[in-house]
Amino acid sequence: MIAVVDVIPLSWxxxxxGALFCIGLFGALARRNVVAMLMGVELMLNAANIxxxxxxxxxxxxxxxxxxxxxxxITVAAAEAAVGLAMxxxxxxxxxxxxxxxxxxxxx
Amino acid sequence: xxxxxxxVFLIIAALMLFSGVMVVAVKNIIHSALWLISTFFMVGALxxxxxxxxxxxxxVLIYVGAVSILMLFAIMLTRHVMAxxxxxxxxxxxxxxxxVCLLLFGAAIVPTLLAQQPGFAQATxxxxxxxxxxxxxxxVFSLGVAYxxxxxxxxxxxxxxxxVALIGAIVIAFEERSRRRRILTLAQxxxxxxxxxxxxxxAEPVVMAxxxxx
Amino acid sequence: xxxIIDALLGWTGAPQWLLTLIAYVxxxxxxxVVAPLTMMFLTxxxxxxxxxxxxxxxxNRVGPAGLLQPIADGVKMFVKEDITPExxxxxxxxxxxxxxxxxxxxxxxxxxxxxNMVPTDLSVGLLFFIAVSSVSAVGLMMAGWGSxxxxxxxxxxxxxxxxxxxxxxxLLAVTSIVMLTGTLSTVAIVEAQGGGFGIGGWFIWTPVGxxxxxxxxxxxxxxxxxxxxxxxxxxxxxxxxxxTEYSGMKFGLFYxxxxxxxWLMCAIGVTxxxxxxxxxxxxxLRAAGYGVGASILSLIYFLLKTYLLYFGILLIxxxxxxxxxxxxMNFGWKWLVPLALANILAAMLxxxxxxxxxxxxxxxxxxxxxLARFGxxxxxxxxxxxxxxxxxxxxxxxxxxxxxxxxxxxPAAGL
Numbered sequence: 001m002i003a004v005v006d007v008i009p010l011s012w013x014x015x016x017x018g019a020l021f022c023i024g025l026f027g028a029l030a031r032r033n034v035v036a037m038l039m040g041v042e043l044m045l046n047a048a049n050i051x052x053x054x055x056x057x058x059x060x061x062x063x064x065x066x067x068x069x070x071x072x073x074i075t076v077a078a079a080e081a082a083v084g085l086a087m088x089x090x091x092x093x094x095x096x097x098x099x100x101x102x103x104x105x106x107x108x
Numbered sequence: 109x110x111x112x113x114x115x116v117f118l119i120i121a122a123l124m125l126f127s128g129v130m131v132v133a134v135k136n137i138i139h140s141a142l143w144l145i146s147t148f149f150m151v152g153a154l155x156x157x158x159x160x161x162x163x164x165x166x167x168v169l170i171y172v173g174a175v176s177i178l179m180l181f182a183i184m185l186t187r188h189v190m191a192x193x194x195x196x197x198x199x200x201x202x203x204x205x206x207x208v209c210l211l212l213f214g215a216a217i218v219p220t221l222l223a224q225q226p227g228f229a230q231a232t233x234x235x236x237x238x239x240x241x242x243x244x245x246x247x248v249f250s251l252g253v254a255y256x257x258x259x260x261x262x263x264x265x266x267x268x269x270x271x272v273a274l275i276g277a278i279v280i281a282f283e284e285r286s287r288r289r290r291i292l293t294l295a296q297x298x299x300x301x302x303x304x305x306x307x308x309x310x311a312e313p314v315v316m317a318x319x320x321x322x
Numbered sequence: 323x324x325x326i327i328d329a330l331l332g333w334t335g336a337p338q339w340l341l342t343l344i345a346y347v348x349x350x351x352x353x354x355v356v357a358p359l360t361m362m363f364l365t366x367x368x369x370x371x372x373x374x375x376x377x378x379x380x381x382n383r384v385g386p387a388g389l390l391q392p393i394a395d396g397v398k399m400f401v402k403e404d405i406t407p408e409x410x411x412x413x414x415x416x417x418x419x420x421x422x423x424x425x426x427x428x429x430x431x432x433x434x435x436x437x438n439m440v441p442t443d444l445s446v447g448l449l450f451f452i453a454v455s456s457v458s459a460v461g462l463m464m465a466g467w468g469s470x471x472x473x474x475x476x477x478x479x480x481x482x483x484x485x486x487x488x489x490x491x492x493l494l495a496v497t498s499i500v501m502l503t504g505t506l507s508t509v510a511i512v513e514a515q516g517g518g519f520g521i522g523g524w525f526i527w528t529p530v531g532x533x534x535x536x537x538x539x540x541x542x543x544x545x546x547x548x549x550x551x552x553x554x555x556x557x558x559x560x561x562x563x564x565x566t567e568y569s570g571m572k573f574g575l576f577y578x579x580x581x582x583x584x585w586l587m588c589a590i591g592v593t594x595x596x597x598x599x600x601x602x603x604x605x606x607l608r609a610a611g612y613g614v615g616a617s618i619l620s621l622i623y624f625l626l627k628t629y630l631l632y633f634g635i636l637l638i639x640x641x642x643x644x645x646x647x648x649x650x651m652n653f654g655w656k657w658l659v660p661l662a663l664a665n666i667l668a669a670m671l672x673x674x675x676x677x678x679x680x681x682x683x684x685x686x687x688x689x690x691x692x693l694a695r696f697g698x699x700x701x702x703x704x705x706x707x708x709x710x711x712x713x714x715x716x717x718x719x720x721x722x723x724x725x726x727x728x729x730x731x732x733p734a735a736g737l
Contacts, residue, residue, distance in 0.1 A: 004157050005236060007113045010228040011221040013158075016121050018217035020128050020147075022209040027132035029205035030198050035183055039131055039144050042175070046151050049167075057158045058232045061239055064246040064254045067163050068262075071251075074170055075266045079273035081175050085182035086277035092186040093283065101199070109339055138467060142414065145460060165449045173456030173489075177482060180463045184475070248446055248506060 005058055013054040021047035032099045034088045038081060045077040117157060124150035135197040137183055145176045162248045349441050353430045357582060362392035364581045367629070368636055375640040399574035407470050407567045414468035419568065419575035421461030425454040426582040433589045434512050436599045436621035437608060447508040448500065451590060452493060455545065458579065459485045462564055465576075469567035477563030480647055484551060487654045488544035494662030495537040498530050498669040499594045508590075512598030516605055524597035529704040530669045533711070535595040537662050542587035544654065547580065549639040551650055588631040592624065596631075599624040656718055664710030668703040675699035 020043055027040025049070045056066020092098050095105075127150060130143040148171040155164035199205075239245070255263045331341060366381070366389055373380025381388035406415055432447035434440040444450055459482050466478020500506055502525065503514045517523030525531030544551040565576050592598060599620030607616035645653065676699045679688040687695060 002109045002113055003159065003242065004113055004117060005232065007110045008117050009225060010232055011225040012117075012121075014221050015218060016124070018213060018221070019125055022213040022217070023125070023128040023132055025212070026205050026209040029208070030202040031132065032196060032199060033137055035179060035186065036132075036137055036140060036197070039140060039179065042144065042171075043128055043131065043147065046148070046171075050151060050154060053155055053158050053160050053163060057160065057245075058228070059235050061159075061235065061245045064250045067160055067246065067251060068254055068259050070160075070163055071166065072262060072266055074166060075270065078170055078175055079270055081178060082277045083273050083280070085178055086281035088182055089185050089281045098186040112339075138411075138414070142464070161444065162446050162449070165446050165453045169449070169453035169456055172460060173453060174486070177459055177463060177486060180460070180467075181479070181482075184467065184479070 010054060010058045013058075014051060017047045017050040017054065020044075020050065032101060034091070034098055034100050035085065037100065038084050038088070041084075042077060042081065045073060049073050113157075120150055120153050120157065124154070137197075138180070141176065141179050141183060144179070145172055148172050148176065159242075159245055162251060346442075353441060354427070357427050357430055358578070360585060361578050361581050362396070364585055364632070365392045365395060367632070368581070368639075371633065371636045372640045375637065396574070399571050399577075402570040404570040404572065405567070410470040410567065411468045414464050415567070416572070418461050418465035418468055419572045419579075421464060422458045423461075423575040423579040423582075425457045425461075426579045426586065428454045429583075429586045432508055433586070434509050434593060434598055435624055436617045437604060438613065439599075439617055439621060440509050443507060443509050446506045448496060448506045448511070448590075448594075451508075451586075452489070452496065455583065455586075456486075456489055458583070465568070466564040469564070471567055474564050474566050477566070481547065481564055484547070484647070484650060485545060487651055488541045488551075488658075491537050491654060491658035491662045492541035492545060494659065494666060495534045495541060496594065498534045498662070498665045499525060501666065501669040501673055502528075502530060504673075508593050508598075512593055512600060515597040515600050520597070520600045520602050520604055523600065524595065526595045528672070529700060529707045530665060530672055531595050533661060533665045533668070533707045535591070537658055537665065538591055538595065540658060541654075542591060543635065543638070544650070546584040546587050548584055548635055550642050550644045552639075552644055584635060585628070585632060588628045588635065589624075591631055592627045596627050657714055660714050660717075661710055664706060664714075667710075668706040671706060672699045672703050675702060 024040045024043030024047060027043060028037050029040075031037055031040065052066050052070045052073070056063075056070075060066065088098060091103055095103055097103065124147060127143050127147040131140050131147060134140050134143065148167065152164045152167040152172075155161075155167060331344065369391070370380040370382075370388060381391040384390045384394050406412060429451050431441045432444055432451050462478050462481050462485070466475045466481075469475075499511065503511050505511065515523045515525060526535050543549075565573060568576060601620065601623035604616050604620045604623065607619060674682070675687060676692075676695050679685070687698075690698070
């Protein structure tokens with residue numbers, strides 16, 4: 001059976017991950033809603049995971065290190081999403097807004 | 109057979125990038141969250157193609173089954189019930205961010221990777237030769253062994269991190285019962301208005317009853 | 323199936339990958355046929371069963387003993403008018419039933435139906451089952467939000483909270499079984515229950531399996547939104563919860579997903595705790611070389627056990643009242659999760675006592691016979707589980723003004 005390793009060059013997978021990272025970066029930079037920014041951050045973390053798994057499969061598939069690292073990133077991403085969304089809800093309750101540029105009480 | 113694998117990979121990649129673009133481009137944030145779920149599924153499919161089955165299943169379980177629901181709950185709890193003013197979804201100068209991202213992709217990522225490709229091909233060749241048969245690809249069993257032997261401390265710290273995040277999220281988003289707006293019935297509203305209209309009676313000294321310790 | 327396709331089509335000289343593709347497409351088609359047939363039989367089974375339990379007759383006019391009633395139901399679903407509420411999000415409203423029903427179809431693929439009859443033997447099959455069942459919660463949210471109806475949204479949020487809260491005891495109960503067998507593959511778990519003439523080796527006879535089965539049964543009832551946890555679909559609750567604004571075949575898809583999920587939970591319960599397709603005579607037939615006969619016998623055993631568990635679900639539905647939503651959350655977090663964690667502790671003690679030897683420092687146990695080790699492990703696990711049950715009972719039923727422990731500066735009650 002042909003595996004993907006023999007057919008697709010590694011750089012294609014890394015370019016795909018890079019593209020997803022740049023899309024996530026645009027989402028985190030250009031959106032005003034805090035939850036939408038968090039979605040961009042999740043896209044960036046997924047892109048990093050794709051990178052890790054691609055390197056694992058292509059360069060060192062007999063060790064489990066790549067998958068362990070990717071699992072830790074998934075864990076940290078889930079924890080960060082939970083706390084970030086809790087903060088968004090708390091900010092909404094006190095400021096009645098969920099747009100990042102309107103939470104500017106410390107400005108100037 | 110090679111063309112089948114290439115076609116499958118290109119379909120997954122195209123769907124993933126399309127979903128990603130729709131996540132950041134649509135104005136309605138719930139649609140954005142649903143496109144994010146689609147992106148997570150496509151990433152999971154890519155992991156299956158790369159023969160990391162446990163990771164693919166964990167991706168679906170955690171990202172689609174938990175993080176997405178968390179995001180949907182957060183969106184629903186932070187919507188304006190009455191849309192008093194239309195809000196822009198993007199900053200006014202969003203094209204700057206677009207330029208930065210395109211520059212990063214086109215001028216930094218792609219040339220670097222294309223230049224490194226021969227080195228990658230060489231390293232892949234040696235690694236696959238050293239691997240031998242497909243059965244030697246590390247699977248779930250070695251993951252379990254690694255978590256209790258080589259990566260025990262990061263595993264425990266990750267558990268501690270999740271505990272801290274759990275407690276922190278509850279504390280941050282917790283709302284005391286007394287601070288919630290209570291919806292009163294019509295009779296209770298009448299009573300409240302009647303009490304506010306009358307002046308309060310003079311305060312009498314109140315004798316606190318002796319409390320007996322249980 | 324691969325062997326059948328090879329025998330039928332091997333003479334055409336087609337390349338091997340094409341034959342493999344045809345074999346898998348045939349398996350998928352078979353599953354797509356089996357799922358609706360199961361669903362149709364289940365609706366008849368449920369309506370007749372509950373009716374007879376409630377001292378009435380149930381559907382008995384359409385066909386012999388009402389067996390064609392599900393076809394009449396299906397025709398009714400198809401011809402009803404398909405209404406989308408005005409102001410609702412068209413695409414989200416239309417996609418939600420698909421996102422709820424598709425995982426139920428996917429989960430058929432990892433159940434071992436009989437000896438050598440698993441559609442696909444994933445090395446992470448059990449985790450695949452649970453991961454896919456958690457996807458349907460997203461569909462519930464989409465249904466509630468896409469209906470442009472505050473009560474649908476409230477009902478959907480309650481249903482999702484219930485489903486997500488009870489995934490944790492489900493996963494923990496399953497984890498204790500995974501620790502016993504050391505594998506996530508459903509086929510390997512069934513193969514591990516083959517001792518004792520096909521009946522004595524089931525995991526439910528071990529203390530880990532007994533408590534695990536109880537926790538799994540309760541959590542599976544809550545996952546499938548069945549009585550006593552059927553707040554989202556009960557008639558006396560917020561109209562019909564997230565399904566309010568759905569009519570016609572979209573509601574039919576929700577209906578299908580509900581029944582199939584309950585049946586699949588029974589099937590996995592049978593696989594994990596009741597020995598799957600193991601039964602009297604299956605292993606003897608295998609050893610004698612009658613593979614096909616063993617397959618058919620094991621399929622019969624599997625279906626019998628699964629429908630027995632489903633009959634248990636029907637009994638509960640016909641007789642018990644339902645829990646309030648806060649009682650439900652209370653029960654899940656305060657009763658089931660501690661019990662499931664104690665069950666994992668018991669499994670953690672079971673595995674070394676029965677399986678480890680001098681290599682891991684338990685040389686003094688290696689000298690005992692397997693039966694003695696099994697008995698010792700049984701005792702230790704039983705003590706741990708019984709202590710956990712008593713502890714959880716005392717903690718949860720303590721009166722608020724009298725703590726379950728004695729305070730230091732007063733004599734303990736009863737002295």
